[in-house]
Amino acid sequence: MARTKATDPRWIDENGEVIDEDHRGLVYDIRTLVDRRRALGIFGGLGATALLAACSSTGATATASSTASASPTPATGAATATATAAASGPIAEVPDETGGPYPGDGSNGVNVLDDSGIVRSDIRSSFGSSSTVAAGIPMTIELTVRNASTGAALVGAGVYVWHCNRDGEYSLYGNGLTNENYLRGVQPTDATGVARFTSIYPACYSGRWPHVHFEVYSDVAGAVANGPIVKTSQIALPAEIDSLVYATAGYEQSVRNLAQTSLARDMVFGDDQGIHQIASMSGSVASGFTAALTVGV
Template sequence: MTTKPTDPRWIDEHGEEIDEDHRGLVYDIRTLVDRRLALGIFGGVGLTALLAACSSASPEPGASATGSASATATASPSASASAAASGPLAEVPDETGGPYPGDGSNGVNVLDDSGIVRSDIRSSFGSSTTVAEGVPLTIELTVRDAATGSALVGAGVYLWHCDRDGGYSLYSDGLANENYLRGVQETDAMGTVRFTSIYPACYAGRWPHIHFEVYSDVANAVASGPIVKTSQIALPAEVNDVVYATGGYESSVRNVSQVSLASDNVFGDDQGIHQIASMSGSVANGYTAALTIGV
């Protein structure tokens, strides 16, 4: 009698066969990972987070097993952050600072203004106190040495993005006297900065994004010193769709339907694979966009 060979898909790491009652979840997860790898992009959800989700406890009674982009995430994007060297990581691509940097390279320079070093960037400072409206967003950027993976402690990060209408403070019509949605911070012991902001719009021709520059320290940032890295953060499609369905983002609905990561003139070369933020949160409670970059 011939014995049917054991399907290698159902052999665990110990060489034992996975029984039929437990194959469903394993199959679903492996299929998802295979599809993500085939696309060459994880869409802002890290493989580590995916595996951690598989090993977590079952949902409480009444909780959704599938979830959605509008549901509050159960894990913090930066829960496993460490200052120690974690090994080499891909260097985030160099990208344009765009036409509205506010760093002195294209007209106005906000970096030498008193008040630019701050964590909450929703309001203007100085002669105006206008507050930008929109869905709350916390931006967590962790900066690491690409060669070693060690956290870059004490680096200066300048971050800026457009408002809910797609306008940039200091440049756009009606915003020349505003400087909101811009700020500088120093990375902490984990190499991380956290900015309190609002979810940016999608304006015509560009995928939703956030700009940033990394300096060796805050002193160099506010003095417009040498820039270590200029790049951009891409926001994932699933959350864009949820946010743009809320009031005030009406123009973004049309604009985001006419662009993709592949067609974007910044992220299109590799579909932003090293720049897509991991997201957690909800419209009601606000979102957190987290990204670790190598420089």
């Protein structure tokens, strides 16, 4: 069920003021989402207590790793540790979401998908007429694409990802960025259904929870030829990791913006399906993070 949210507007209350809700962390946000539909209904028998405990553990592991070690500490569910091609049974389909106003896929102005150079795993720099490199804490994005009906990995699917830079601006659209195309790229899924990108941690800009956009195509050829889109959705980045990254130089404005929103109130993730879009995280501020998500299509 595709939503009709065509833009990413600011959250405004009845007095015309930006909503300012104190950020309370991932566990609070998940509990808020789970309470709306009852945990057993959403997770097919997985208890809410077990879910929250697992999320708390994941957050604590990443926090400890970020402050005390430069070696990545795997978080539960990381795609690199568990991905296989075999069918594993039905899985939840990732929710359909808006591509937002800055997709760069031809649906809102410029189309970068047919440009030579868009098929690449390292998306930190622009290609073509510019070689500008986006600054920020390193982040690897790993999307494991699976058939929701069977759980089998989709091998050779085309995945297009894009997200904002450290200042909350998008290449191709932002002020002074119309000649830049960094933080955008296409990759095929491998033999285990994984598409992997080297990038940077995006900012939190006003009115939205920190996120990464993606589109899934049947294959890379379909992606670069603007073929039919199989799935358009977004990845939510966990609160504990957001706070760690935004405490570093260059992300100062993200601290304020994160404090003015929450996962539960976000226009995209703030429904009873947002729980399926929260990335599993591993790594540290010193060595960079990995954001992994299994995408059922």
